[in-house]
Amino acid sequence: MGHKDELIARIQRAEREFRRSVVSQAATDFFSVDLTMPQLRVVFFLAASGAISAHELAEALHVGPTTLTGIVDRLEARGLVRRQADDRDRRVRRIGLTEEGQRLVQDLHRVQHQYEVRLLRRLDVDVLAGLATAVEALARASEELAREDAQARSVGAGTGAGAC
Template structure:
C-alpha cells in the first residue's frame, strides 16, 4: 500500500467519522423527540428491514443480550414492537416492528432535516453510486 492510499483511506475514515457523528447526533435528538433512547431508535431502524431474533439484534447493535431484552421490553410496552415465534424454530422469539413502530421510525427519519437535505442535494446517479458504495463497504460480507 502506498502512502497516498493510506492517506486516502485515512481521509475517508475521517469523513465517515464526521458523517456518522452528524447523523447519529441528529438521530439521537429525533429519537428523543419521540421519547426514545438512541438504542431504542436504532432497534426500530434495524427492525425496519424485517423481524430479527433477540440474539441477532444484540449482535447487530453490539450490545449485551440482557440489555437487548430491556430495550425490546420497553419498545413492546409502548406497542412499537411485538415478539413472535420464529417460523424456523418455535423456541426462538423474533422481534417485529408494529404499524406504530413503523410510524415512529418514519417520524424520526422525517425530523432529520440536515441528513435529508444533504441526501437530497445528490442527483439520481450520485444517490445510486453512494448506495452501491455503502452496500459494498458496510453490508456485503466476504465468504469465509
C-alpha cells in the first residue's frame, strides 16, 4: 500500500470514529423530537428539495410507495408535512414541509451548528487553519467529481438503445 493509500485509510478510520462520536452525541437531540429515522429522512429530504411528488420522494429515498404513504401519513398527522395538488397536473400530489416542519429542521440545524462550534473551539488555531484548508479542498474535489459524474451520465444516456 502506497503512502497516499495509507493516508486515505487513516482518514477513513478517523472519520468513522468521528461520525460515531457525533452521532451518539446528536442522537439525544435528534431523538428528542420523537420521530423515527425514516420520518427524519423524509423531513430532511423535503427541507433540501422542496415539495416533490410522492413518486419522486419514494424513489429518492429508496422506499416503496406503501411504506412512504405510512411515513407521510404520520408526519402529516403531526403537522410537519402536507400533501397538495400539483399546479401542472392535478392528478399528482406533492409533499412539502409545513411551517412547523420547517421550524423543526431549523431547530435541529441550530443544535447541530451549536455542537460544531463547541467542538471546533476545542481545537487550537493551527489545527483549525489546517482543517479549514482541508475541508475547502474536499469541497472543491467533491464539486469536480460531481461534474465529472454528471458528464459521464449524460454521455452514457446518449449511447443507449434507441439513441441516434
